[in-house]
Amino acid sequence: MIRRELPKRRVQSFSDVLDRVREIINRVRVGGDQALRELTLQIDGVKLDRLVLEDSYIKERSEVLDPKVKEAIDNVWLQLTSFHDLIKPPNLGGGSEGVEYGIIWKPIRKLGIYVPGGKKAYPSSLMMAGIPAKIAGVKEIFVSTPTRGDLDPAIAYIAQKLQVKNVYPIGGAQAIAAMAYGTESVKAVDKIVGPGNVYVQGAKFLVSSDVGIDAIEGPTELVIIADENANPKNVALDLMAQGEHGSSSMLVLISNSAELLNEVSNLLQGDNEFYLVKVSSLEEGIQIANELAPEHLSLYTSRARELLARVENAGAITLGNTPPALIDYSAGPDHILPTNGWARFKGGLTVFDFLKGISYVRAERISESLVKSAEIIARYEGFNVHANSVGVRYE
């Protein structure tokens, strides 16, 4: 359906399921493995014969992977590695006024990756979470993914490449609860990342006071800002491609060209809602995009570079005639991106999501004025022992 209007910025949509999710989490915290088995039977209709897949089984499953898919994964692996390597931050040290200080980046110790399942398997999601984690230096990676029957061969192959510690054939809110709090078979981790349905995201939200999460990921969002030189067929394909993720995708085309909007309108097919919006200038389009804070932003114009500087809120951006779907698979940057307006305050997944910046200080011959300043402000705030603990060092 074509709408000639602007959509509202998306907001999270798991409110309705939170009570149910809270109940699932509590059952897992109390009942452990037994609760995981019961919930998986009850919710997914799957009888789990084991909660941890054996290494030999994962190896066996990876060996049935189509060699063409294996080669594609290997190719993409190198490209994602090259991007995330570029972003990896160095430790930094410096000093001022006799204080030596710095920041050291340390990887998260235990990481849980949730990989959604369903009709199909999503090996790209495991790569997009696992590769930056590996580059950050995370040593213990655990993966939970629902399987109906055997483990998907591509997931098995990638899990091996990532040297994953354990793969759990568990899905839904119960998988998140298990990784957050641990059971007899499932290790409690320090952080959980990965996309999933509203139950998974609701669970990530509820456990996020106790373990780290990457973000709460919702339906796909794409805003294309295009001018009269954009190829209408490609624009229509890009919109329909993101529409493949489901009817709740937010799909928006903004253009200063009435002709382009009409041409694209005639080419769009399928059940999605497509929002087509006429603006008087591309700059106006950028302003609208900044309000929508979309997951994907495509600047389909030769002015892309120039307009990039004006973007404030977006997950990832494709420039010119670059298909947004390339970021979903092989361009290099991550496809685990902020949705539901989270691009206002968070970027896509990078090595930073798997690192902690720990600051350190050594102050031996600190300037007198800094000592006095610390004492004065500490006393102003009523913290006299704070002041004394600083003062005695540098008398």
Add this chain to the structure above:
Amino acid sequence: MIRRELPKRRVQSFSDVLDRVREIINRVRVGGDQALRELTLQIDGVKLDRLVLEDSYIKERSEVLDPKVKEAIDNVWLQLTSFHDLIKPPNLGGGSEGVEYGIIWKPIRKLGIYVPGGKKAYPSSLMMAGIPAKIAGVKEIFVSTPTRGDLDPAIAYIAQKLQVKNVYPIGGAQAIAAMAYGTESVKAVDKIVGPGNVYVQGAKFLVSSDVGIDAIEGPTELVIIADENANPKNVALDLMAQGEHGSSSMLVLISNSAELLNEVSNLLQGDNEFYLVKVSSLEEGIQIANELAPEHLSLYTSRARELLARVENAGAITLGNTPPALIDYSAGPDHILPTNGWARFKGGLTVFDFLKGISYVRAERISESLVKSAEIIARYEGFNVHANSVGVRYE
């Protein structure tokens, strides 16, 4: 009270108040300014005559600040600026296989800083939140802080230095709700940062599906790892200093020296619980610290540099005879640090908390193997239009 045992790692403690906090948030979302007035009267016993303090009033209040405190703030300002400037990341660009990619760091647009009040004012908190935000390039900063009577002069002075847009004399969960969702007088922001009591932290948790938060901050934590060369008076002072934050502080001394432990034990005073633990080596102490994941870690030994490399989980670290309280005020790094085990997955506040890394891609002459890889994996996942949208570009 001295305990010769290890404490457990702290966990968040707002569960008991979440229902009450949820109710407060809903009242603000529905009732706006009127609800803010009612809740502030009801909870804080304060009758608000205005919800936004006038610029002229803030200026007036800043002018009564003791010049010594003003000078101390100016000094600390420069030191914090020098540290956060060091950490500020550059935009990065690169490419591989015909794909040009990179990451641009963009500041958050609208930021809310919560500054706790109570018996005293905490100007250091406003600096620790505001200075990295300013260095990150945040343009619109809003501050909410409970006032009983007039605005604290140091808060007023710092708000002016930060060019804060609005100061709201509002505290508690209602302040967080107002900044998250907006009212007639309070602007909705993109992210909320700052320490506060369990109501404030519970509110930050509940709004965190819709707006960014820095972390959920709990009671202070300090682990000191010291050897026989540490000065017992300084060690005792450091522990008692962090004890000033209240009886729920976690205060731990770990040493391989029974003598030091006994000497410190004799010097400790006050109502706090102090945990004193004997280990056979400093390395064992580091292992314990990594499990506790404390907010503050002091390596009070000449081997500090060497041991630093073994630390995995800590908020901020002081080396050698450096007082942890120096980080609270003037060393340079931030004092808004992870607590309740959050150091397992998050560092202290830096410019990164106020920036979003937006990735971009331009792919004009991408290698054929990457195009094919994207198509193969997309089709494997059942996303044929994704595959087509990539394929048509590079035929």
